[in-house]
Amino acid sequence: MELTLPGLHHLTAVATDPQANLAFYAGLLGLRLVKQTVNFDDPGTYHLYYGIDEGRPGTLLTFFVVPSAPPGGPGSGAPSVLQLSAPEGSLPFWRERLARAGVTTSLRPRWEETVLAFRDPDGLPVELVAAGGDPRTPWLAGPLPEEYALRGLAGVELAVARSGPTESFLGKILGGRPHRRDGTRTRIAFGEPVPGHFLDLAATPDLPASRGGAGTLHHLALRCPDNDAQDRVDAALQAAGVATSGPRDRLYFRSIYFREPGGSLLEVATDLPGFTGDERPEELGTRLCLPPALESQRVAIERGLPTLRLPGGGAPSAGPEYGTGEGDARAATSG
Numbered sequence: 001m002e003l004t005l006p007g008l009h010h011l012t013a014v015a016t017d018p019q020a021n022l023a024f025y026a027g028l029l030g031l032r033l034v035k036q037t038v039n040f041d042d043p044g045t046y047h048l049y050y051g052i053d054e055g056r057p058g059t060l061l062t063f064f065v066v067p068s069a070p071p072g073g074p075g076s077g078a079p080s081v082l083q084l085s086a087p088e089g090s091l092p093f094w095r096e097r098l099a100r101a102g103v104t105t106s107l108r109p110r111w112e113e114t115v116l117a118f119r120d121p122d123g124l125p126v127e128l129v130a131a132g133g134d135p136r137t138p139w140l141a142g143p144l145p146e147e148y149a150l151r152g153l154a155g156v157e158l159a160v161a162r163s164g165p166t167e168s169f170l171g172k173i174l175g176g177r178p179h180r181r182d183g184t185r186t187r188i189a190f191g192e193p194v195p196g197h198f199l200d201l202a203a204t205p206d207l208p209a210s211r212g213g214a215g216t217l218h219h220l221a222l223r224c225p226d227n228d229a230q231d232r233v234d235a236a237l238q239a240a241g242v243a244t245s246g247p248r249d250r251l252y253f254r255s256i257y258f259r260e261p262g263g264s265l266l267e268v269a270t271d272l273p274g275f276t277g278d279e280r281p282e283e284l285g286t287r288l289c290l291p292p293a294l295e296s297q298r299v300a301i302e303r304g305l306p307t308l309r310l311p312g313g314g315a316p317s318a319g320p321e322y323g324t325g326e327g328d329a330r331a332a333t334s335g
Contacts (some may be wrong), residue, residue, distance in 0.1 A: 004175030006191040008153050009221040009253070009269040010049075010060035011082055013124055014072065016214045018046045018308055020121045025050045025061065026311050029084070030144040033285035035252065035275050036308065039064050043294055050305055052139045052152050054284065055252070055275040058196040059136070059152025064218060066235050071123065071193075072213030074159065077263025079217035080202065080210070081157035085136070085195040086128040090148045091116045094128055110221055111180055111187075123215035129154040134195040143311070155187075155198030156220050158264055159210065163203040165261035170199070173236055174268075176224065176307045190222060209263070219257070221267035226248050227254055233268050251291045252277070286310065 015021040026033045034055040039047045045066050052059035061082065074080055086094060091107065098105050105118045113131040120126055131154065138149030160166050163186050170176035170188055176199065177236055179189040188199045199220070212218065224230045230247065234256050238243050245257040253269040260266055278289045288305070290298055 003173065003233055004191065005222045005224055005233070005268065007197040007223050008056050008093070008156065008190065009057045009271075010051075010062055010224040011079065011156055011220055011269075012062045012064065012218045013082065013122075013151060014069055014212065014214050014218055015048075015063045015065045015120075015122050015124075016067050016069055017121065018048065018306060020042075020228055021048060021063055021065060022308055022310070024120050028097070028103075030139075030142050030149055031061065032139050032142060033310065034060070035279075035289060036285055036287070037251075037289045037291075038301060038305070040250065040291060040294075041065075043290075043297065046305060049275070049285075050253075052136070052150075054281050056136070056152065056270050057253075057269070061153070066214070069214040070081075072216030073208075073211035074125075074216070075210035076159050076161045076204070076207040078159060078210035078212070079156050079264060080159040081127055081200075082126045082217060083127045083129050083154040083156060083198070085134050085154035086116070086130045087134075087138075087147055087149075087151070087152040088130050088132055091128065091130050093148050099165050111182065120215070124217070129195065131195055134146045136196065152196055153194040155159055155200055156217070157200045157202050158220070158262070159207060160201055160262040160264075161205055161207045161264070163201040166201055166264075169260050171241055173242070174233070219265040219267055221255070221269040223271060224268050225271050227270060230254060230256060230268055230270055241257075 025031050031050040034051045035049040037047050038046050047064055049060060049062045091114055095105050098118055103118050105116050108115050113129050116128040118126055136151045138146055138151050142149055168187060176188040176190050178186055179193045180187040184203045185214045186201045190197045224233060234244055237258055242258050252275050255267050256271045257267050258322050275284060
C-alpha cells in the first residue's frame with residue numbers, strides 16, 4: 001500500500017521549568033501558547049503546546065515539563081535539533097533579539113538556507129531556518145511584526161548511526177522522499193518539499209545512543225488527515241512487522257506510536273479534531289484544560305502545578321522572563 005503523509009504535525013521535547021519555557025517560546029520567540037494541559041500519562045506535570053493561530057498542524061511544538069528531569073544526552077535514536085521557519089531576511093533581527101536576551105547564537109549556511117543556531121533554557125538545540133518557499137502566514141495577532149514572526153516548524157534533525165535503514169523505512173511505509181543530499185546529511189520531504197515537511201537525517205557512524213531527559217526532543221509526529229488514514233498507516237506498519245501502540249486519544253488529535261529502525265520514537269497524529277473543542281479560538285492557552293477523565297481531579301492537579309504568568313499579565317513568578325514585543329527582549333535574571 002502506497003502511503004504519503006502530508007508533512008510534520010508536531011515535535012515534543014522535555015523541559016524543567018514551565019515559566020522559563022513559556023517566557024522563552026511565547027515571550028522571546030513569539031509563538032502562541034495554544035494549550036496548557038497536563039501529560040495525560042502523568043497528570044502531575046504540565047504539557048504545554050505552542051503554535052500559530054489555532055494550532056495549525058505543522059506549526060506545533062509541545063513540551064513535557066518535568067522539574068525533576070535530569071539533563072539528557074545527544075546521540076543516535078532520537079530527534080536531535082528543532083528547526084523553526086523564519087522569514088527570509090529576518091535573521092539579523094533575530095540574532096540581535098536573542099543577543100539582548102543573553103542567548104548565544106551562531107550563523108551558518110546550509111544548502112540554499114541560512115541557519116541561526118542557539119539553545120533554549122534547558123539546552124535544547126534550536127535552529128531558525130531562513131528559507132524561501134514557506135507558504136504559511138505567521139500568527140498575525142502575535143507580538144511580532146509579520147516580517148519577523150516565525151511560521152512554525154521548518155523541520156527536524158534526526159540523529160542516526162546509519163541513514164540507509166531509516167531512509168528506506170520512511171520511504172516504503174510513510175511516503176517520505178529524498179529531497180537533498182550533502183555528505184552525511186539527507187533531507188527527506190513529506191508531501192510538498194517546503195518548510196514544515198522536512199526531516200533531516202544526520203548520520204554519524206558509531207554514534208552513542210541518545211539519553212532522554214531535559215533539553216532533548218522526545219518524539220516527532222507526522223500528519224495524517226483523519227482516523228481512517230491513520231488506521232491505514234497502522235495497518236501498513238503492522239504488515240511490515242513494526243509494533244505500534246494502536247490508537248491513543250490525545251483529545252486534540254488521535255495518535256499512534258512506533259519506532260523507526262534507528263530507534264527514534266515517531267508518532268502519526270490526525271489533523272482533527274483540533275484545539276477549540278474546550279476553548280474558544282480567542283481564549284486558547286489562557287487556562288488549564290483537562291481531559292474529561294481527569295476533571296474530577298482538577299482541584300488536586302491545579303494545587304500541585306505551579307501557576308503560570310501568561311504573556312500580557314498573570315500571577316507573579318520567580319522564573320526568567322523575556323519581552324514580547326519588537327526590540328523588547330531582555331536578559332533573563334536569576335534570584
